[in-house]
Amino acid sequence: MRMVIAAVGRLRQGPEAQLLDDYLDRHARAGRALGLPPVTVAEVEDRCGGGMAAEAPLLERAIPEGAALVVLDERGQMLTSPEFAGRIAAWRDQARDVAFVIGGADGIDPGLRDRADLAISFGRMVWPHMLARVMLAEQIYRATTILAGGPYHRE
Numbered sequence: 001m002r003m004v005i006a007a008v009g010r011l012r013q014g015p016e017a018q019l020l021d022d023y024l025d026r027h028a029r030a031g032r033a034l035g036l037p038p039v040t041v042a043e044v045e046d047r048c049g050g051g052m053a054a055e056a057p058l059l060e061r062a063i064p065e066g067a068a069l070v071v072l073d074e075r076g077q078m079l080t081s082p083e084f085a086g087r088i089a090a091w092r093d094q095a096r097d098v099a100f101v102i103g104g105a106d107g108i109d110p111g112l113r114d115r116a117d118l119a120i121s122f123g124r125m126v127w128p129h130m131l132a133r134v135m136l137a138e139q140i141y142r143a144t145t146i147l148a149g150g151p152y153h154r155e
């Protein structure tokens, strides 16, 4: 199993990058015993201003073949953290790769969005894509602690 975040834009050094690295490091450490791999981040950028249509093929290239495709989209489903953890465990048990896709300023091209296995919403408000990246990393770490039975997640 591989876990990939494919995201539009380059995250510069700063608080978001520090938070992202921290959650992904924590996930990597906690996930080892659970058979969950570290998350890799593939950043894509279209320098010609082509918007989401130009970004879609760049994102596609970062998605492993046959991977479960999860798009982050404010119109998607709102899962609880334990539900999200259950999805991750199911992909692990099927030895299936999973790719999480985060769009740019215009969002994710409908062609890519429509073929997703799952669209996840962090609420109906629109978040900056760099914050969505950090929030996703935190939820992946949280999911790992839920699967490990740790005390980080409380209801």
Ligand SMILES: C[S@@+](CC[C@H](N)C(=O)[O-])C[C@H]1O[C@@H](n2cnc3c(N)ncnc32)[C@H](O)[C@@H]1O
Pocket: 071, 072, 073, 074, 075, 101, 102, 103, 104, 105, 106, 107, 108, 120, 121, 122, 123, 124, 125, 126, 127, 128, 129, 132
């Ligand atoms: C600035 S938003 C783009 C919003 C754009 N108007 C749209 O229609 O998707 C950039 C990316 O951040 C992520 N994002 C922002 N808000 C989100 C939310 N509430 N839930 C899930 N993902 C979100 C999505 O991947 C989105 O493509």
